[in-house]
Amino acid sequence: MKRKTFTILWYVIRISVTAGAVALAAFLLWRYEYFSQFSEIDNFVGMLPVLFALIFVGALAGALWMKHSRQFAPLTIFLAALVVLSACLYPTALSGSWWRVEYSREGSDPPLSDYDPYTGTKTARLDAPASLQIEERLPVLDGALALYPVYAAFAEAVYPEEACKEEGAVQFTNTVEAFQHLVAGERDVFFSSYPADSQLRLAKDAGVELEITPIGKEAFVFLVGDENPIDGLSRQQIYNIYSGKTALWQTLGWKEGGEIVAFQRPEGSGSQSGIQSIMKKAGFPLASPRPFDPSLVGTNSLMDQISVEREGVMPALGYSYRFFATTMRPNPHAKLLKIDGIASTAENIRSGAYPFTVNFYAVTRKDRSENTARFLEWVLSEEGQTLVGRAGYVPL
Numbered sequence: 001m002k003r004k005t006f007t008i009l010w011y012v013i014r015i016s017v018t019a020g021a022v023a024l025a026a027f028l029l030w031r032y033e034y035f036s037q038f039s040e041i042d043n044f045v046g047m048l049p050v051l052f053a054l055i056f057v058g059a060l061a062g063a064l065w066m067k068h069s070r071q072f073a074p075l076t077i078f079l080a081a082l083v084v085l086s087a088c089l090y091p092t093a094l095s096g097s098w099w100r101v102e103y104s105r106e107g108s109d110p111p112l113s114d115y116d117p118y119t120g121t122k123t124a125r126l127d128a129p130a131s132l133q134i135e136e137r138l139p140v141l142d143g144a145l146a147l148y149p150v151y152a153a154f155a156e157a158v159y160p161e162e163a164c165k166e167e168g169a170v171q172f173t174n175t176v177e178a179f180q181h182l183v184a185g186e187r188d189v190f191f192s193s194y195p196a197d198s199q200l201r202l203a204k205d206a207g208v209e210l211e212i213t214p215i216g217k218e219a220f221v222f223l224v225g226d227e228n229p230i231d232g233l234s235r236q237q238i239y240n241i242y243s244g245k246t247a248l249w250q251t252l253g254w255k256e257g258g259e260i261v262a263f264q265r266p267e268g269s270g271s272q273s274g275i276q277s278i279m280k281k282a283g284f285p286l287a288s289p290r291p292f293d294p295s296l297v298g299t300n301s302l303m304d305q306i307s308v309e310r311e312g313v314m315p316a317l318g319y320s321y322r323f324f325a326t327t328m329r330p331n332p333h334a335k336l337l338k339i340d341g342i343a344s345t346a347e348n349i350r351s352g353a354y355p356f357t358v359n360f361y362a363v364t365r366k367d368r369s370e371n372t373a374r375f376l377e378w379v380l381s382e383e384g385q386t387l388v389g390r391a392g393y394v395p396l
Contacts, residue, residue: 014064021060025053032094032243032284040240043247045290048093056086096244096287110329112172115149117156117164124153124390132158132378139372142171142178143191144270146324147360150216150391151191154379157387176268182363183208188372190363191215193321196273209366214359215379217394219322219344220274221356222337225307225314230254232338235282235355241317242279244287249315256313263302263318264289271302271320278356307333322349323392349394360393 029035034050041047059082066072066079092098114122138159141151155170163169173181175192179199182190183206194212195203203210222238224230230252233241240246241262249257264286265272279286302318303325314333322344325336336344339355348354362379364372378384385395 018057018061018064021057025057028090028094029053033239034245037236037240037245040237040251041245042251043244045093045096045098046245046247049090052086052090052093055082056090059083059086095285096290099288099291110145112145112148112152115152117152117159117170118161119165120152122149123156124149124387124392126157126383126386130157130378130383131381132374132383134158134371134375135160137369137371138163138169139188139369139375140169140171140186141189141191142173142181142187143189144175144178144193145172146270146321146328147191148172149323149328150388150393151189153387153391154375154384157383158375158378175270175273176266179268179363182365185365188364188368189375191360192363193218193270193273193358193360194277195361195363196268196276198268199273211364211366211368213362213364213376213380214396215362215376215384216360216388216396217349218358218360219349219354219356220271220278220319220358221322221325221344222317222319222339223303223306223325223331223334224317224337225309226333226335227307227309227314228254228257228335230257230337231335232341234340238339239279239282239284242275242286243284247290258311258313258315261310261316262289263305263316265302265319274321274358275319277358301329303329303331303334307331327392346394359396 029050032049034041038050041050059079063076063079063083066076068076114120117123141155143151152170155164159169171178171181171187178187178190179192179195180202181187183203195210200210222233228249230249233252237246237252241260246252247260247262249255249260264275276286302320306316306318307314308316322336325331325334338344342348342354344354344356349357362376364376380396388395
């Protein structure tokens with residue numbers, strides 16, 4: 001009787017564990033859309049999460065249901081090892097982080113002198129003096145390259161000329177360093193896209209509380225070379241590419257395109273934070289960039305690299321912000337892709353019709369000065385928002 005009870009209990013345990021493993025694997029594959037997007041998986045690396053899920057279920061079921069005896073002990077150990085190995089490797093397969101591509105920060109930036117306060121030929125200006133004038137204890141401004149034109153315009157409207165030229169109230173040290181300066185208390189306002197998780201952790205570890213204030217709208221755009229016949233992608237296709245499922249242009253309709261060279265930017269840069277945010281909101285991991293032909297890595301200017309040829313085609317895909325890509329650092333041999341059939345025009349950004357419409361922000365410490373608070377209040381006023389529009393961005 002006891003033996004029969006034990007046998008029944010063992011069957012129940014095996015059935016429950018096997019069913020649980022199948023349910024877990026099915027849930028993970030469903031959650032990350034490997035079922036619905038199975039036909040879009042065109043590469044071995046993209047297929048690995050499916051394979052590991054199958055190995056996990058198959059090896060676990062085999063180890064549970066096979067005959068357990070000394071004769072089959074080596075096979076049982078092997079299957080148990082497969083279960084552990086597939087479970088451990090699944091997260092890596094999901095993120096595609098089998099390798100690490102280091103992006104140098106070396107590269108040439110567009111000339112910012114055109115947008116300098118008071119002396120820039122392209123600096124946005126109001127028709128009359130601003131209602132706010134700060135003469136002393138000026139908040140020190142810094143931020144992302146793509147937002148220098150707008151915060152330089154703010155400074156000219158509100159700060160004395162000598163402060164902008166000589167006192168260092170307007171800085172540009174790039175996104176990564178500018179944020180570090182803010183956390184260290186060496187800057188008062190940091191202008192950028194929404195800070196990356198790594199930057200938020202940096203502030204938290206330093207015990208610094210932040211205020212993150214949206215001050216305008218932009219479009220996060222995707223670009224290809226002008227010889228690429230594809231004029232647009234869907235959001236789902238973007239998710240598939242940057243989660244590692246799709247790696248060939250043929251899957252997207254361009255048979256001669258070869259492998260997609262999906263560029264990414266250095267960690268902490270404004271556009272990298274943008275793609276991380278897009279993938280996070282969609283619920284997908286951002287796959288690590290795959291190694292590619294070293295000849296395609298040079299100046300680290302994505303706007304230059306996007307039109308580089310390989311084997312007679314322009315295989316690159318990249319991303320940026322609309323103003324930077326079309327005005328600050330345009331490439332005549334690059335084109336912006338429509339997303340879900342919608343172009344990144346100012347009208348579509350303003351209405352929110354363009355799918356990847358994003359805010360950009362003024363980030364300050366919570367213990368900010370009174371002048372910093374007054375400055376931000378003015379940025380959100382009609383005058384400040386007018387400058388946002390005249391600088392080439394879209395007001396809130």
